[in-house]
Amino acid sequence: MVKLYGFPGSTCTRLVALVCKEKNIPYELTQVNLMKGEQKAPSFTAIQPFGQVPYIDDDGFILYESRAIARYIIKKHPNQGTPLIPSDPKAEALFEQAASIETFNFNAFVAPIVAEKVFKPRRGLQPDEARVSELLATLQSKMDAYEVILSKQKYLAGDSVTLADLSHLPYGTAFYGLGGVFAEVFDSRPNLARWWKDISNRPAWLAVKDGA
Template sequence: MVKLYGSPISTCTRLVALVCKEKNIPYELIQVDLFKGEQKAPSFTALQPFGQVPYIDDDGFILYESRAIARYLIMKYPNQGTPLIPSDPKANALFEQAASIEIFNFNTSIQPIVFEKVFKPRRGLQPNEERVNEMLAILQSKLDAYEVILSKQKYLAGDSVTLADLCHLPQGTAFCGAGFAEVFESRSNLARWWKDISNRPAWLAVKDGTSVRNIE
């Protein structure tokens, strides 16, 4: 069984749990207390040198970075659960294109907003509203391009859901929960896509962190 070292409150931990649910991969969550700084302990950084969650231990194979973990698990279990990464060269190229869009256009814009509006308050800190507004303006322009893409196809890489779509869920859900749902809802094609992926049973099982724990 895959051992997932992370935290239910971590967006990256939830992404790995989501992929495990989509692929029907048994896993055990080994909880790391981020507020106590357990991710910075020498025993942790010996395996994850950046002191971040999550990492996995798959029968002695240690791997960190949530997207790398997700790709590894999808490739290891290609015939189990939802495919998520296409094997056809052209379809795979479109997947890689969509994956790059998520990382460099969506995540880089939305992550600072989530940090300011969600994670700072959890630490008793005040959000930098100027920073939020700056990144929100950038995100809005990026989502205009999403609207164009999604007016032509069901998902970002075509008409089948892929890992590129699912990678939006942890940060996107936190963003909507912080009071920004209208940003998605105001664009009809984006709203349709977001409703689709955010209601997938695998995501509903892990999105609030309470059921990230284990699947057997």
């Protein structure tokens, strides 16, 4: 069983849990309390030097960084559960293209918006609304490109769901949950809205959406 060290509500911890669910891989969560700063304790940074969650212990193999963990789990169990990363070279290249799209055209804007609108208020801080507006304006143009891609195919890498699609879920759900103009980013574009409804209702995500 994979031992997952993280915080149940953490976006990155839930991504790893999501992949485990999609691949039918059981995992045991050891909670690291971010509110108490346990991720900065010497015993934790001795394993994860950046003091961030999550990391896994897979029968003695230690790995951190959620994207790397997700790829490792998928490639270790290629014939179990949902494939998520294709094996054909061209299909895998399209997956890597889609993964890059998520990193640089979605996460780069959505994550800081969530940090401003969700995480800052939890710490009693005021969001920088000017920064949010600037990020949102740029994101709108990025989502226009998503709409074009998704008008031609079901998912970002083709007609099969991949890790590239699922990687949008943790931050995307927090972003969409802000409602108003934020939800409209998805809802106002029919193909993007169809895709988002599809991936955000996957049973594996619903199982970990509220906590790994």
